[in-house]
Amino acid sequence: MEIIETRNNQAVTTSLSVSKTFGKQHKHVLESIQNIVAENSAAKSFFALGSYKSRGRKYKMFYINKDGFTLLAMSFTGKKAMEFKMEYINAFNQMEAEIKQQAEHTRLPQSPEELLELTIQVASRTEHRVSNIEDDVNELKNNVLIxxxxxxxxxxxVARKVYRYLDDRNYPHTSDNTSSMFADINHGIKQITGVKTRSRIKSKDFDKVMAFIDAWEPATATRMNLIKKEMAGAK
Structure with a gap:
């Protein structure tokens, strides 16, 4: 069991720890604390009432700071008692040093310059996090499929554009004519989006696809095949 612990950012021990270390009955340690407080009310701040459990039952104990321990241990005599006192004092000093070190690492700014530096650091970290979030959102948006x-x-x-092209030029809606037209316009869509099928078009490319469809004209080879078919049918 550690003889010193932290409570409310203060190094403390307990009456239970003291009783076990110095070989005293806990009830006698409690009585000594109560006598100290009764004799000097100012010492009340050195002790804080607490509790512990043993075999399913709750019992009273006290949390004791360094000053309270000093008063309490005055009556403990003998060579062994002195060794325990020194052990407690060293443990108190070590714990207080650790608490002080932690407080220095987390202390609030003490001057306008320190406050400005902290503000800049926080703003920089916040900007970095926001930038990362924006990048993630943009990447997600850019890769979402339609x-x-x-x-x-x-x-x-696509269908409206194909049939209008055929109608404007009086080409019949034969399977050969429509299939060649659909193949031509779909080939163009795949080229500008870099996908193999229309179902893989990304949301970010929707407007580009619509603009392409609106401006689409069949390739020269496709138009020549239409003319060739029309001429062959006229013979």
């Missing part, structure tokens, strides 16, 4: 609604819109616009 939803079913957008997919259907593209399909309707």
């Amino acid at each position: 939803d079913s609604g957008s997919y259907q819109v593209i399909g309707r616009e």
Whole structure:
């Protein structure tokens, strides 16, 4: 059992620890503390009432700071008692040094310059976190595929553009004509988006695809095949 612990950022021991270390009955240690407080009310701040459990039952004890321990241990005599006193005092000093060191690491700014430096550090860390979040959001947005609604819109616009092209030039809606037109426009969409199928188009490319469909014209080879088919059918 550690003889010194921290409580409310203060190094303390307990009446239970003292009784075990110095070989005294706990009830006698409690009586000594109560006598000290009765004789000097100012010493009340050196002791804080607490409790511990043993065999399922709760018992009273006291938390004791360094000053309280000094008063309490005055009546403990003998060579062994002196060794224990020194052990407690060293443990108190070590714990207080650790608490002080931790406090220095977490202390608040003491001057406008320190406050400004802390503000800049916090702002820099916050900006870095926000930047990382924005990058993650942008990456997510850029890799999201188009939803079913957008997919259907593209399909309707592709069909509308193909059939309007054929109608404007009085080409019949034969399977050969429509298939060559759909193949041509879909090939263009795949080229500008870098995907193999329209279902893999990303949301960020939706507007680009719609603009391409609106400006689409069949490739020269596709137009020549239409003319060739029309001429062959006219013979």
